[in-house]
Amino acid sequence: MASSAAAAPPLEPSTTKRNSSYSRKQKSLSLLCSNFLSLYNRDDGATSLIGLDDAASRLGVVRRRIYDIVNVLEGVGLLARKSKNTYTWKGFGAIPNALKELKEEGLDLTPIPTCSNNPLDDTKREKSLALLAQNFVKLFVCSGFAAESKSISLDEAAKLLLGVGDSQNVSVMRTKVRRIYDIANVLSSVNLIEKIHTADTGKPAYRWLGLNVKTDDLHPNSAPNSDRSKRRSFGTDLTNVSCKRSKVAEKPMQDQGEVDESNSDGPAKESYKSYQFGPFAPVAVPRARRINMNKVRWESLGASFRPQYQNQALKELFSHYREAWKSWNSKLLDASR
DNA sequence: CCCTCCCGCCAATCT
């Protein structure tokens, strides 16, 4: 082994108990993920290797935490497992394809055990964070249900990702929700989703951002006017935006709901709907209307739009990251907006 | 009090 654990690493304590005066936020998964990203994100195509132990020590955490991050990032295509202890950084350029695949794959709630003859080998995969993460993403990418600018609350997501039966089981639900928190946190770090709070219920929910990242000084003509106030920062600081309520718990919804966004929620001085404009080319491809969602209520998949991304866009994305990172960093210092 | 979700035990798998 010789994991050179001798001299204390330059970072924080790694084997501390839950004591230590480090605040919870400073140890959050999202933050860790952001750090992870800034550590390995290379904008040039160069694919770097990521060693689990290396990452863990450089980030000052135990291996276990790295798995949490890596598993969901892999589901989105940012990473790929190369071999034992090693992952390959694929980069943001790999996301579009990964999403596309997920979309075509369609949300397929794992075949229930009942009549399965496959080894319990599958049940393992069935519960994996990776799969759950992908399914969570599909919730947005596939059905016309939560697609685009709609949002899903924690409970909705959990219920949807669980069998109808299980969603009744309090314990099972609780566990599922816990996992979704984990997933959502890393996905927000990557800016694929955003946490919001519904105006009335105040219940937290997640909204899909995809790669439509809008950087401030980007394409001034894509945003009506005031284009500040939307600087999403990394980690903990979550933008608080009022959004339409989505109170009703699970609901079948069987009409192809064509996500209309009549966001008449009022106050929000800036509705996030100036979507695919900037550097993104909409490219309406009316096809891809088949998704094999078996069972459950997944027959609706309204708007089937498929933005096409281009290098330019990715370029922007990266600069966005540096910006966000920078702002977050300074924010941490003076600990005050 | 309830929402978040960190933390690390330890089981399943892989070498």
Place this chain on the structure above:
DNA sequence: AGATTGGCGGGAGGG
């Protein structure tokens, strides 16, 4: 057998 992976949920921190 030892090393890797990673499910899982107790229970603490924070609003």
